[in-house]
Amino acid sequence: MPVVNLPKIKHVRAFTVRGGGADYHDQGAGHWIDDHIATPMARYPEYRQSRQSFGINVLGTLVVELEADDGTIGFAVTTGGEPAAFIVEKHLSRFLVGRSPADYEKIWDQMYFSTQYYGRKGLVVNAISGVDLALWDLLGKLRQEPVYHMLGGAVRDELQFYATGARPDIAKELGFIGGKLPLHHGPAEGIEGLHKNIADLAEMRSRCGDDFWLMLDCWMSLDIDYATRLAHRAWDECGLKWIEEALSPDDYWGYAQLKKNAPKGLLVTTGEHEATRWGFRMLMDMECCDIIQPDVGWCGGVTELMKIGAYADSKGVMMVPHGSSVYSYHFVITRHNSPFAEFLMMHPGPTEVVPMFAPQLLGEPVPVRGKIRASELDKPGFGVELNRDIALHRPYPN
Ligand SMILES: C[C@H](O)[C@H](O)[C@@H](O)[C@@H](O)C(=O)O
Numbered sequence: 001m002p003v004v005n006l007p008k009i010k011h012v013r014a015f016t017v018r019g020g021g022a023d024y025h026d027q028g029a030g031h032w033i034d035d036h037i038a039t040p041m042a043r044y045p046e047y048r049q050s051r052q053s054f055g056i057n058v059l060g061t062l063v064v065e066l067e068a069d070d071g072t073i074g075f076a077v078t079t080g081g082e083p084a085a086f087i088v089e090k091h092l093s094r095f096l097v098g099r100s101p102a103d104y105e106k107i108w109d110q111m112y113f114s115t116q117y118y119g120r121k122g123l124v125v126n127a128i129s130g131v132d133l134a135l136w137d138l139l140g141k142l143r144q145e146p147v148y149h150m151l152g153g154a155v156r157d158e159l160q161f162y163a164t165g166a167r168p169d170i171a172k173e174l175g176f177i178g179g180k181l182p183l184h185h186g187p188a189e190g191i192e193g194l195h196k197n198i199a200d201l202a203e204m205r206s207r208c209g210d211d212f213w214l215m216l217d218c219w220m221s222l223d224i225d226y227a228t229r230l231a232h233r234a235w236d237e238c239g240l241k242w243i244e245e246a247l248s249p250d251d252y253w254g255y256a257q258l259k260k261n262a263p264k265g266l267l268v269t270t271g272e273h274e275a276t277r278w279g280f281r282m283l284m285d286m287e288c289c290d291i292i293q294p295d296v297g298w299c300g301g302v303t304e305l306m307k308i309g310a311y312a313d314s315k316g317v318m319m320v321p322h323g324s325s326v327y328s329y330h331f332v333i334t335r336h337n338s339p340f341a342e343f344l345m346m347h348p349g350p351t352e353v354v355p356m357f358a359p360q361l362l363g364e365p366v367p368v369r370g371k372i373r374a375s376e377l378d379k380p381g382f383g384v385e386l387n388r389d390i391a392l393h394r395p396y397p398n
Pocket residue numbers: 033037164165181182183217219272322323342344
């Protein structure tokens with residue numbers, strides 16, 4: 001039996017898309033995800049009501065499309081928009097054309113170290129992640145295998161999810177294992193804001209009962225003193241399960257202190273705005289958190305998530321990737337130290353389950369009673385197709 005020589009990459013295309021999807025903060029008016037949520041910008045009153053007012057959705061979605069010389073197409077979506085499209089078409093494409101998608105290690109290494117002088121985290125690693133995810137999608141389509149088979153196969157029959165959104169009470173009715181609320185008030189709103197945060201959480205605890213997981217997502221908005229006071233009150237009065245991303249992603253020292261300050265039993269989590277094995281090694285070696293939450297579309301892609309996950313596993317740290325639809329499901333189903341996944345409730349209420357990256361992915365699976373069976377992932381690559389009815393714009397055709 002001759003060794004299979006896969007087709008080579010012939011075309012690299014980067015598109016941008018507006019309106020939901022991978023840049024899930026890019027929603028219309030009245031959506032829960034833009035309703036007075038605490039952020040570092042809330043110290044400026046004019047930017048307190050809406051995260052879109054300071055530009056949380058300024059980038060939009062990046063679509064990376066890789067076409068092999070036999071016509072097979074792999075693609076992926078992430079956050080990045082036009083600047084990321086520029087990086088893909090004008091810089092990263094030179095490491096892709098003429099190469100086999102099976103060379104994802106060497107390609108990742110060249111993409112990262114060729115952009116290290118201006119990248120390392122944020123937008124550039126988002127772009128690298130988008131390319132890496134498209135490589136794995138193409139590889140799966142060429143091999144006719146789902147990505148999770150190539151990552152070692154399922155270690156359980158189904159994925160279970162907690163839900164992120166403004167209505168954990170509805171998430172409980174829908175069968176999710178927990179509900180993560182956005183924090184609404186930060187230090188700039190003083191003790192009154194802290195009392196309101198606790199009142200919001202207590203109201204949800206009264207609706208959900210004592211055993212349903214309730215978490216708070218603080219989206220980088222707090223300081224160590226406020227986070228410590230919030231953690232103790234939320235634990236004592238509301239049985240909070242974890243406090244997420246309380247501080248700036250750069251404040252490793254603050255997280256290490258918060259983990260010491262937090263009440264025993266309350267979990268400290270972070271990582272969605274961290275990138276690469278080196279950034280997550282810093283979080284774990286400095287004992288910043290109990291659970292790391294990389295976003296596979298922002299941290300470096302599957303090739304990097306494997307390295308991050310292995311280091312976490314070696315240290316007994318749980319890794320629950322930030323909500324990134326199928327791109328994290330294919331990883332989570334294969335790892336014991338990723339026992340559950342996040343589902344971002346993108347319905348405006350949210351009162352119902354809708355596909356996380358709608359309307360961009362055709363065939364995107366959604367949790368039913370809070371679960372997705374592994375067999376639902378049994379399609380080549382990530383098992384989804386790009387919705388070509390949406391307005392794709394290619395700003396930098398090569
Ligand atoms: C709900 C949070 O404010 C963010 O919008 C959310 O996307 C992210 O932090 C998450 O963990 O899902």
